[in-house]
Amino acid sequence: MRKEWALDTISTARKIVEMLEEHKAENIILMDISDQVDFTDYFIICTGTSERMIGAIADVVVREMRSEHQIHARTQGIAEGGWLLIDFSDIIVHIFSQEKRDYYSLEDLYHEAKVLLRLE
Template sequence: MVIFLQPGAGVFAAREPLEDNVLSQLSVAPLSSGASVAVMTASAMTAETTSDQVLARVLASLDDDKAEDIVTIDLRGRSSIADHMVICSGRSSRQVGAIAEKLVERLKEEFGRTCKIEGKDQGDWVLIDASDVIVHVFRPEVREFYQLEKMWMPTGARV
């Protein structure tokens, strides 16, 4: 979300995709400098599902669709992009696309989350952004080429 603070104005512009309801969960809080900042209300935060719940559903979905070599990487405290990253493989471009499509459907159905998805048409590497959980679904050759696990795994961890 992009937030523009305007000192003394009290109201600011925020841009968010239409499918998200983040703006309805924000309230304006004044700062001592006279500027305003948006804060998420406690009720909005408790109504949200936790990243661990989303991760559990992602892993169950990948298992249901026969994804292979599933690796989960905990990003908490290491990156602000997400709490978890999941990397897995499908045996073919068709399976990679199907795994991604079913995952997006299940997250929408169970949690009401609209996920962003990239690369489904090609089927070599599909990225699913479920906010707290980032999922990469690869064909095995493409996964071997990019080796994301090596980049994100903690130092000394075995892949």
């Protein structure tokens, strides 16, 4: 990956983190996992306090990134299942219920990743 793209990607990741924080997502973590996997560079992991909140947070992030930054995403999962994934290619956002976040424990799975930001 060329350096200028990496700078754009981290700026985009930080914008997403700001959106998550504005919309009351909790325990937000931005991780650089580029040394662990080849399918993305960054994970953003956060928690929503209800199914409705998980869905609303995902909708806002997808809509704002598309309308304000012309960045499109694919989503997977359903809020009722406690885990929504938003795939921006170089950035993957995981929005969990607390129960599913504890169960899947991505932070532990990718414990060697560099944590760039943690908002609790």
